[in-house]
Amino acid sequence: MTIRMLIAAGAALAATGTVVPALAGESLDAVRERGSLICGVNTGLSGFSAPDSEGVWAGLDVDVCKAVAAAILGDGEAVEFIPSTAQQRFTMLQSGEIDVLSRNTTWTLTRDTALGLNFAGVTFYDGQGFMVPAELGVTSALELDGATVCVQPGTTTELNLADYFRANEMEFDAVVIESFEEVNAAYFAGRCDVYTTDASGLASVRATTAPNPADHVILPEIISKEPLGPVVRHGDDEFLDIVKWVVFALIEAEEKGITQANLDEMLESTDPAVQRLLGVTEGMGEALGLSESWAYDAIAAVGNYGEIFDRNVGPETALGLERGVNDLWTRGGLMYAMPAR
Ligand SMILES: N[C@@H](CCC(=O)N[C@@H](CS)C(=O)NCC(=O)O)C(=O)O
Structure with missing residues (x-):
């Protein structure tokens, strides 16, 4: 075998052979069977999760749930929101009453370990x-x-x-x-x-x-330091992976300039990272146990991270918050998506 053939064989393996099909975990199966995601939110904190006068939930934490539902089910509206006080929230997740907790919850060591939970990322750095x-x-x-x-x-x-x-x-x-x-x-x-x-x-x-x-x-x-983000139960790695990579996908979409409005044009992008993220190049969806349009569907439902921030808590909203540390790393902030590849 020549060195050239060895390199070619290695590349082929890297492209195909190393992908272990994701096993559908319990939570993913339950969400699919039910046809909706059950998301724990707070009882009404404007900007993060609050119902309007018609009971329609809105906010940054709500959008994270919609993005996860869209990635799994192809429908950002397929979410049931269950309100919880600070004190009730972890029991609700531990007992299986909710699939995911997205409720201005701070990532701490004991919550991430002794409570039997896993944090899937940070969607808002606070203090x-x-x-x-x-x-x-x-x-x-x-x-x-x-x-x-x-x-x-x-x-x-x-x-x-x-x-x-x-x-x-x-x-x-x-x-x-x-x-x-x-x-x-x-x-x-x-x-x-x-x-x-x-x-x-x-x-x-x-x-x-x-x-x-x-x-x-x-x-x-x-x-x-109050790093806030979505939480799932211990012992369901596939579901943790999904929530984690949906959060990264929203951030990477902003890094790559993909918005809710230009999403379809972006399908024509020649940037390999954009092609992978949007499923034009297949593989990321399969690795997650989802359809190849998982990230496309999530972005179509709620936009990229910057759009979510601006719509719910940004300078033009009642909260009027600046991006600050929640800006992208390329602009001096902390938001940084791990590479989808
Ligand atoms: N980030 C803190 C505080 C979270 C918290 O519960 N904050 C209150 C005050 S902003 C809240 O969201 N209340 C809304 C509610 O209880 O529905 C934590 O995770 O413990």
């Missing part, structure tokens, strides 16, 4: 902040010694709050309320001096729930 009534005249979190703080249980928020005050030798009284509606009502009724949660959550609560948003100030300190 915890504080909001106070402007009339208090507070300008820094370090002035909050002795404050009463409204917080929801079962959150990283509650834990970071205690860490931050202890580290800075400050005292606080927590007002711990499970229901989101009630914790908001308590803060706006003046039952606590401070509201703490993820900075995106503060922006959402201030823009959509405050009687007058200008009456509330979000303090400059960000006291934690």
